[in-house]
Amino acid sequence: MNEEFLSIKKLIRKKGYRFTSQKRIILEELFNANIHLTVQEIYNKVKSKKVGLATIYRTMNLFTTIGIVKEINVDGISYYELKMYSKKPLHIHFRCSQCNRIIDIDNSKIDIKYLKLNKEIEEDQKLEIFDANIMLIGKCSKCRKNSIL
Amino acid sequence: MNEEFLSIKKLIRKKGYRFTSQKRIILEELFNANIHLTVQEIYNKVKSKKVGLATIYRTMNLFTTIGIVKEINVDGISYYELKMYSKKPLHIHFRCSQCNRIIDIDNSKIDIKYLKLNKEIEEDQKLEIFDANIMLIGKCSKCRKNSIL
DNA sequence: TTTAATGCAAAGTGTTTGCACTATA
DNA sequence: TATAGTGCAAACACTTTGCATTAAA
Numbered sequence: 001m002n003e004e005f006l007s008i009k010k011l012i013r014k015k016g017y018r019f020t021s022q023k024r025i026i027l028e029e030l031f032n033a034n035i036h037l038t039v040q041e042i043y044n045k046v047k048s049k050k051v052g053l054a055t056i057y058r059t060m061n062l063f064t065t066i067g068i069v070k071e072i073n074v075d076g077i078s079y080y081e082l083k084m085y086s087k088k089p090l091h092i093h094f095r096c097s098q099c100n101r102i103i104d105i106d107n108s109k110i111d112i113k114y115l116k117l118n119k120e121i122e123e124d125q126k127l128e129i130f131d132a133n134i135m136l137i138g139k140c141s142k143c144r145k146n147s148i149l
Numbered sequence: 150m151n152e153e154f155l156s157i158k159k160l161i162r163k164k165g166y167r168f169t170s171q172k173r174i175i176l177e178e179l180f181n182a183n184i185h186l187t188v189q190e191i192y193n194k195v196k197s198k199k200v201g202l203a204t205i206y207r208t209m210n211l212f213t214t215i216g217i218v219k220e221i222n223v224d225g226i227s228y229y230e231l232k233m234y235s236k237k238p239l240h241i242h243f244r245c246s247q248c249n250r251i252i253d254i255d256n257s258k259i260d261i262k263y264l265k266l267n268k269e270i271e272e273d274q275k276l277e278i279f280d281a282n283i284m285l286i287g288k289c290s291k292c293r294k295n296s297i298l
Numbered sequence: 299t300t301t302a303a304t305g306c307a308a309a310g311t312g313t314t315t316g317c318a319c320t321a322t323a
Numbered sequence: 324t325a326t327a328g329t330g331c332a333a334a335c336a337c338t339t340t341g342c343a344t345t346a347a348a
Contacts, residue, residue, distance in 0.1 A: 013323095016327095017327080017328085018321085018322050018323070018326095018327060018328065019322080019323095020321080020322070020327090020328060020329080021321090021322095022328080022329070023328095038312095039312080039313085040312085050329095050330085051329090051330090052329065052330045052331070053313090053330090053331095054313090054314075054315085054329080054330065054331075054332095055328080055329055055330070057312090057313060057314070058314085058328080058329085061313095061314095073222050073223070073224060073225055074222070075222060076222060076225045076227070076311090076312075076337080076338085077225075077311095077312075078225070078312090078313090092270070094270075094274070094276065094278075096276075097279065105270055105273075105274060107270075107273055107274075110266065110269060110270055110273065113266055113269075114266065117259065117262055117263065117266065118285065120259060120262075121241070121243075121254055121256075121259055121285065122287075124256055124259065125243070125254060125256075125290065126290040126293070127243065127245075127287055127288060127289050127290050127293065128287045128288045128293060129243075129285050129286070129287040130246065130286055130287045130288070131285070131286040131287070132283070132284070132285050132286065133282070133283070133284040133285075133286070134281070134282070134283050134284075135281070135282040135283075136267065136270065136278050136280070136281050136282075137278070137279055137280040137281065137282070138271075138276055138277045138278040138279045138280070139276060139277045139279070140276050141274065141275040141276050144275070144276065144277060162348095165302095166302080166303085167301095167302060167303065167346085167347050167348070168347080169302090169303060169304080169346075169347070170346090170347095171303080171304070172303095188337085188338085189337085199304095199305085200304090200305090201304065201305045201306070202305090202306095202338090203304080203305065203306075203307095203338090203339075203340085204303080204304055204305070206337090206338060206339070207303080207304085207339085210338095210339095225312080225313085225336090225337080226336095226337080227337090227338095
């Protein structure tokens with residue numbers, strides 16, 4: 001069990017919740033996946049281990065509230081990904097409208113520019129930004145290649 | 150009836166759909182509102198005019214497909230706003246996590262910077278961006294003031 | 299007149315909740 | 324051992340769909 005895992009366990013306890021075997025199993029899946037998962041996807045992975053669907057919903061809501069995961073919503077479906085201890089403080093998602101794949105835009109130079117832009121918005125509008133959901137929609141490199149062939 | 154309205158009517162016809170009284174009524178509400186509306190909000194405004202809920206769902210799906218409206222999804226609920234002929238080609242939404250109000254970030258300087266950043270992502274990742282959903286989450290100026298008092 | 303679009307109600311899908319039971323602290 | 328958390332099924336909220344009817348072209 002690694003350090004990050006242990007400190008999440010500690011956080012759950014500190015907030016007054018019990019660290020149940022279900023929470024551990026779900027958390028392990030989030031660590032393994034290291035990408036956004038839907039409740040249904042998590043359920044498919046853990047149903048054999050006697051974890052009910054309602055528990056996953058409840059757990060993901062709890063994890064979102066205490067800041068363990070980040071929720072992004074696409075076409076009415078929620079995707080969750082580990083937020084704490086992530087190397088990426090903010091990141092940009094891209095959805096291909098052709099193959100519906102969701103990919104992360106992984107480029108720290110762009111992230112930094114984006115964070116600067118957020119700062120600018122904060123000053124201009126006199127507000128505070130805690131978080132950002134950015135979903136770009138377009139055609140991914142694979143689908144572009146295929147349409148040329 | 151203004152020019153924009155007429156060209157949307159023309160577009161619907163050109164795409165092979167009928168311009169029904171229901172589509173006209175819904176379109177009028179979108180013009181009046183000039184802000185994101187949910188299906189339920191539209192329904193409350195038009196139910197007295199004999200427009201059914203299912204028709205609004207069908208119409209909003211059609212309008213989204215042919216590019217008349219833009220759909221943004223917040224916590225699983227879809228909001229629609231007129232897209233065509235809008236002065237703003239892209240715009241950034243902000244949701245206050247305290248009062249849950251959604252506001253538009255209206256600043257063309259920021260929009261231009263954002264569009265440039267999109268160009269950069271396109272080149273970096275070899276993809277094409279058609280559209281962007283940007284939702285910033287934080288505390289709005291009003292709630293910030295109130296929490297100081 | 300033809301047939302796309304509508305209204306209604308039923309079905310579908312993702313999520314939440316009440317309650318008896320289980321297991322953590 | 325006390326009570327938060329769970330599994331299950333029922334309830335919920337938003338959305339889609341089948342079908343008879345209506346109205347646009």
